[in-house]
Amino acid sequence: MLQVPFIKENKETVIKQLAVRNIDATKMIEDVISLDEDRRQTQTLLDNGLAEANTLSKEIGDLYKSGKAAEANALKEKTTELKETTKNLTERLNDIVEALNNLLYKIPNVPHASVPKGSTEEDNEEIFREGDIPVLHSEALPHWELAKKYDIIDFELGNKITGAGFPVYKGKGARLQRALIAYFLDKNTEAGYTEYQLPLLVNEASGFGTGQLPDKEGQMYHVTEDNLYLIPTAEVPGTNIFRDVILNESELPIGITGYTPCFRREAGSYGAHVRGLNRLHQFDKVEILRVEHPSRSYQALDEMVAHVKTLLIDLKLPYRILRLCGADIGFTSALTYDFEVFSTAQDRWLEISSVSNFETFQANRLKLRFKNAEGKNELAHTLNGSSLALPRVLAGILENYQTKDGIVIPDVLVPYTGFKIID
RNA sequence: GGAGAAAUGGCAGAGCGGUCGAAUGCGGCAGUCUUGAAAACUGUUGAGGGUCACACCUCCGGGGGUUCGAAUCCCUCUUUCUCCGCCA
Missing domain, CATH: 1.10.287.40 (Serine-tRNA synthetase, tRNA binding domain)
Incomplete structure (x- = not known):
């Protein structure tokens, strides 16, 4: 606030x-x-x-x-x-x-001066694009077909066990998922982020601290018996590490990374655009998160963007970066860059990361401060970003790497999967 | 889940219903001393509101109550510890 x-x-x-x-x-x-x-x-x-x-x-x-x-x-x-x-x-x-x-x-956060005005997501500003869009063979399939063909993701089984939006990953599909998680965590750690394993359920105070409560409780699954919420993103438990904390200036910056499943109710979203892995109630995500001195938080944001780029370059996935416009930017964010991977078989862009600077908006709620050079307590800046969200990266890999012989595993992942092709 | 005990400043740890925002120790910071460092000594060191700045107000796990007055008494919730049960 x-x-x-x-x-x-x-x-x-x-x-x-x-x-x-x-x-x-x-x-x-x-x-x-x-x-x-x-x-x-x-x-x-x-x-x-x-x-x-x-x-x-x-x-x-x-x-x-x-x-x-x-x-x-x-x-x-x-x-x-x-x-x-x-x-x-x-x-x-x-x-x-x-x-x-x-x-x-x-009152939402005040947008950064660079945020374009706009009325729909169409007005998001593309600021960068990189990677070649592969030319696929004539029988190329969307990922949900590929998932069935190679028996690596079972949506029907998820329906049976839980309901729509809870897919079951099987065999090489499960292994590929695990490979991606491990790969992202390793890269994030290399880049200086400290790995954390965080709780998947949070209390009311935490939901409040990052801004999911009081207004957006509909987004989260609520365990009423214990008044706990299933996390919609690692941002919630991750940022709440710093609730009611006064840091020494010398402790900044802080960078942490963590893998968590994420749970979102996504009430009311059905239809073709949510097919397959495009939108789920449960999905995996590796998150990066920073606590920064206000004077360098935008530099930090740029560093995060640069880092996420390297992941996509390594995976050789064609992507673009959007600067979100005023209509699309999140309630708590001052500036957000979205990363989208081009899904060739679906012929559309899929959002796979969202990197934001919240400035003091969350810190003010969290009471996250640091003792500055004058010895006064000052609100810190918080930032976070996906690095990366798994299902759509997986969708991108399945679709862009499909060949007549099977799905080729990106080189950087082979050490993690232990196989080179899904066939 | 059952039975007990506890919750005080960065940490440890005192605290009789009034002068306690809180002794003491450690840690932190500043200074003296020293070529420098250590040791020693001196001072300083919680958060929020309020004010130009003071004054002043609030906070001793959270909430409520008793009282002219509560860190101190009562109720309640939460958390932690010990014992029992259950269990990956």
Whole structure:
């Protein structure tokens, strides 16, 4: 969430930049400012009342000690009224703070200056493209057909065991999946990220910290019995490592990577465009995540983008990078680059990574700070990105690497799979 | 799942219902000393709100209560530890 002092100091810019998301935030911003004003006034009134009560209590204590019980009792009378006032003020303050927070939760992050305005995902800006699109033989198939042909992914079996969107990977399909996970983790570790294994269920506070709660709980599976949520991405447990943490400046930057299954309800999305591996309720993803000094978070974002590029170059998959427009960028993000792999057999681009800088938006919720050079606590910047999301990479490999003899395994993966072809 | 014990500042660890934001030790930071370092000594060292800056207010796991007054008493939740049961 945005910081109130920031909103106050940059009111016009905030409104102008939120317009990039097609939001007219004028009223919300003005309400925030006036609620905050209200908050401070009420707080001051309350504080004065409490100060008076404290003084009275001390006097009463002193009077009792010196044996003047009668005078003490007289003073007690005065506290009754005071208690009533402070109680009312406390309630009023709580209401104001709640209203203020509810409002702040509704305001998305301020887009970076480079984010293009736009009304649909069509307006995302392609900034880079690399890799040759293979020319496939005439009988080339989409990946769900290939999965069936080589018996490596069983969607029907998943339907039986769980339901739609929970595929079962079999034999070389399962092994290829594991190979990709291991490969990505190794590459990320080489690039300086520390590997973590994280919980797959998170509590409410964690969901809140990264912004999935309170508004987007519909995205997550909820275990009501224990009030826990299945993670939609490793970003949630990963970033919450740093909830309520004050780092030393010297500890920055921090980079971590982790593989987790991800669970998403994806309510309401059905149809041809979600066939096969294109959109699942459970999928695997390797994530990279950073905590950065504000002064270099955009440099860090560039480094993350450069790193993800190397993975795709190594896999020899044709890809492009999009700078998301205001209509498509996530609620918590200031700037997001999406990576898409070209799926030849489907003749379409598949999103396989999303790399974002959240600036202080998450840190503010998380209370993730570092002690800066002046010895003051300052919010850090958080960033994360997929490196990479498995199913669509798998789809890309199956489709782009298919030959009449079978699916050729990309060279860099062979040490991990132990085989060179799926046939 | 059952029975007990506990939860205090970066860590360890005191704390009688009033003067406790909290002793003490360690650690951290600054300084003295030293060619430099160590040791020793001196000082300093939680977070949030508020203010131009002070003042002032809040926070001793979370929430609620008793009281003029709560880290201290009561209720409740959570977590941790020990024992039992179950178990990869």
